[in-house]
Amino acid sequence: MNLPVDYWALKRVQEKTTHWFFRNEKPDTNTKSVDIGYMIEVMVNGHFAYAATSDFTEAGLKTAANKAVSNAKLYGQIALTNFPMTVRPVNQGEYVSPRRSELDSVSKKELSDIMVQACRELKKSSKVIESYAGAIFIETDFQTVTSHGARIHQNFDLITTDFRAIAQDKTETQTRTFNGMRGNCMQAGAEAIDAKSIYETCRTISDEAEQLLFAPNCPTMETDLLLAPDVMLIQIHESIGHPLEVDRILGDERNYAGWSFVQPKDFGTLKYGSDLMNITFDPTVEGEFASYGYDESGAKAERLYLIEKGVLKRGLGGLESQHRSKLPGVANFRSSSWNRAPIDRMANINLEPGAETMEQLVARTEKGILMRANCSWSIDDYRNKFQFGNEWAQEIKDGKLGQIFKNPNYRGSTVQFWNSLAGVSNADTLKSYGSPYCGKGEPNQAIRVGHRAPYCLFKNIAVFGGGA
């Protein structure tokens, strides 16, 4: 392209998404979308402008490019920042997500048969009134070329599975899922669809849904709280990931998701949590949902500590945010697709393991609650006061697991909560989950994130159950 600009980039995204879901053994959501589009990014006098189009003909791309150029000049008059070219490093490279077999190597017939049988397993308990089983397969191909010689090609195969049983007895209803709503997310090929393991999981979900029907509500009290990795997923996401986004700290997000309690001066000094708290930004974990080779500025992705021994070290800021804030950051300048401009996003935000087994954490708890599978989430616009609801809880009494509780919730304030972290289980207990739908940005963008964590024990937390 020959454009009157200081820099241009042409990004092409092709994404094929298949939803294959069955409800009560009948076809429910059976969809496929094929989306191809281009984003043209130009820089004029340090200001970037973007034009996106699904019209990939030559005429369509020219029209978009001309619009990007005129808008870069127009809005450059009142730009927040004039960036140097260093925010677009000249890298060339490729990333291909791990897979042993292609996603389409499992036929839709085979997939349908597995999900129908999964529905049957979910209904093993006679109390289950609805079974729901399915998977989302996503194939994404992302290519970027720039006027200054960067060439990046990234190809992702992604799977999310979802299994759910709704059990009912009279007017009581309980829902049990496989690690929360669409929490099971990974980069993998069709090998991830293992029928035997799916059926076993579905039988467990069915049993536990019935057990919850007859369980008492989680009691209201202050107690020790042991959180499973499928709850840590949301705890990390909401109370670490979002508040550390540097564009958020700089105020870009204030009209939508909010600001942050974290201030620029806090980096290097804030005792975010106890010494057991070690948090990494790690887009290099094989198979974790938000792994990648490069962000969309072209920066190479690498594993870096955000919080080490409880002390805040680094924010989630890409090169633009690093230039604006002068804070250390990471390669996280990402967009949801071809039709949105990149902003600071989480990738894989992980809690590093400790030394104890999960059983040892239970054994040293005199009085507490174990909670599994997040189902409700809410936090304030500065990311302080949170409340998370979960599907399943068990009492811990004198070092042993006991009574099951339904509707377990807990609430707290971010820094106080993380400073009460008193135990972290070992690497054998690590589980990777994620979300396909992390929302942020104006215009809005839902992006994929991954979170890997062990079991974590917190002291003196407010817990409570359902009821009027």
Added chain:
Amino acid sequence: MSFQSDIRSWWNQLTIKLNAELKTGEVLGLSLHAEDTEFVRFNGCLVRQNTVVKQIAVDFQLQNRQRSLTYSLGMTGHLDVDFDQSLALINDMRKDMELLPEDPLFVPLQNNGTSEKSYPGTAVPSESLIAFLKDNQKTMDLAGLFCQGPVIKANCNSLSQNHWFETQSFYFDYSLFDGDRAVKGNYAGQVWENEKFQAQISQSKNFLSLMKKEKRKIQPGNYRVYMAPGATAELFSIMGWDGFSEAAYRKGTNGLQKAARGEVKLSPKFSLIENFKLGLTPSFNSLGEVAPDEIPIFENGQFRQFLTSTKSALEYKTPTNNAAIQEYPRSPDLKPGSLQEKEALKALGTGIYLSNLHYLNWSDRQTGRITGMTRYACFWVENGEIIAPIQDMRFDESLLNIFGADLVDLTTNTETFTSTSSYEKRDIGGCRAPGMLLSRFQFTL
């Protein structure tokens, strides 16, 4: 030629050509989303990012022999290219459909008639926007999003059904800050009027000036509360997740189920309808079924019906009201009451004024309990006078109480909120809500 007329011509030709390709027994439904949008994002009254997005996408619903598949495809807007791609997709669908079992809850496409609605507007001149930002960048801390352009929704099928909806609109959605104190504003419409916009900004500035006093820390507990229309409207964000749904009611996951079953009595002042007369969104759904202009959900506290899709109607043997397949509200409207807005503080007496709520979610669906946060201009009020802004508080309260025993009154005036959602594509639709006076509301943290 405008974007709208270009798309209209392309759509008409594409649908005729595709229908001609169908085989015996096949029925094809097509749903269109097209937009040509400009987004400008601000921080500190300066432009952080600006993006234009031109996108066209079509959902294809192919039916044959008790089976149905919905696939979608991004489009270029060029007939030949799109026709070839579409045909290839339909061939894929034919193959995949063979692999699906018959669906006993199959909802056949029908001819639900034709309709056409157009809400024309004029493009907002960029100069107005730039002049406003230049004039205020040194004195005003404003963050937000300006969005404008045409959006088209259309639905047709091979049985001659044909619906068309187009709108050209804009919104300027913003927050005005004074340190960590903020107020929310939104100026939206079809035709930009600079005087109205400036008046809206002035009003926001005045509201912000009320927040200069030191913030008051409120202890957890029960308080008398006035929710301004913006806070009331935020309740719809969580109610839309199963709270309006017939299927969720039948499964026991609808948060308002106890009221529908008559186990909890709601206030006679509570009337909630799905109201397409607001003109914010088309009344046809993805099947092209046209909903009634008004669907009463609760009337004077009495349950009438939930939003019921034709699929749920078939499954639960109940009448459909042509709801969206996911049974979420598209245009909820909470009816006003008898409280004059100017009397709201006086009627509140001593308690908390809430302008906005934030990040709501269910804490126990069985009992309709929701949690969330206060946000923006929220004040401690004594004897009808604003005393001080409050520190953010978390609440945990049942919708059954809010719309039931604790509902004192609703305001006579209502506000209409157009959707500013833009995940994947620009949303249309919105809601209308009055203010609400509650005798009790539980804050927890």
